[in-house]
Amino acid sequence: xxxxxxxxxxxxxxxxxxxxxxxxxxxxxxxxxxxxxxxxxxxxxxxxxxxxxxxxxxxxxxxxxxxxxxxxxxxxxxxxxxxxxxxxxxxxxxxxxxxxxxxxxxxxxxxxxxxxxxxxxxxxxxxxxxxxxxxxxxxxxxxxxxxxxxxxxxxxxxxxxxxxxxxxxxxxxxxxxxxxxxxxxxxxxx
Numbered sequence: 001x002x003x004x005x006x007x008x009x010x011x012x013x014x015x016x017x018x019x020x021x022x023x024x025x026x027x028x029x030x031x032x033x034x035x036x037x038x039x040x041x042x043x044x045x046x047x048x049x050x051x052x053x054x055x056x057x058x059x060x061x062x063x064x065x066x067x068x069x070x071x072x073x074x075x076x077x078x079x080x081x082x083x084x085x086x087x088x089x090x091x092x093x094x095x096x097x098x099x100x101x102x103x104x105x106x107x108x109x110x111x112x113x114x115x116x117x118x119x120x121x122x123x124x125x126x127x128x129x130x131x132x133x134x135x136x137x138x139x140x141x142x143x144x145x146x147x148x149x150x151x152x153x154x155x156x157x158x159x160x161x162x163x164x165x166x167x168x169x170x171x172x173x174x175x176x177x178x179x180x181x182x183x184x185x186x187x188x189x190x
Contacts, residue, residue: 003086004079006118007100007108013038016067020055023047023066034097036106037070043106045070076101083118086110124158
């Protein structure tokens with residue numbers, strides 16, 4: 001899964017000369033928390049709802065411009081990076097979003113919500129499905145045996161996750177959806 005397939009492409013931006021109050025108004029108007037600072041098609045920085053909070057004193061709001069309060073070197077991501085690596089950056093730096101730059105030009109923004117949507121799709125969490133937790137031991141069957149059994153019973157594997165319980169046991173998490181019967185035709189009831 002690539003960042004370019006999950007990022008927001010309709011980006012609301014602000015100029016470095018704009019006021020803090022105009023940034024707040026833009027964020028509220030568009031229900032966003034990240035505002036790239038752009039001038040002459042070049043990204044200059046980033047302002048976020050959380051970094052603006054410290055400047056909400058009446059004297060500061062009117063005296064400072066966006067260039068005074070923006071994050072000058074924000075963490076960025078390439079559009080061809082994986083969503084996994086973007087999620088790691090967001091987790092590591094404890095931030096809520098990443099500007100997406102291609103050849104130093106802003107082309108999108110990827111937020112925690114976008115990453116969550118990608119993982120929900122990957123794991124099939126909003127599809128009609130069931131989760132199976134299976135613990136395999138070294139004495140029992142194999143992953144291939146489990147997959148074969150699920151297929152034989154008419155199941156369809158949507159995703160598989162593995163969690164190591166100990167060095168010898170693994171908890172295999174399956175998300176299985178319903179398989180349509182042979183001859184199924186949507187909308188006809190048969």
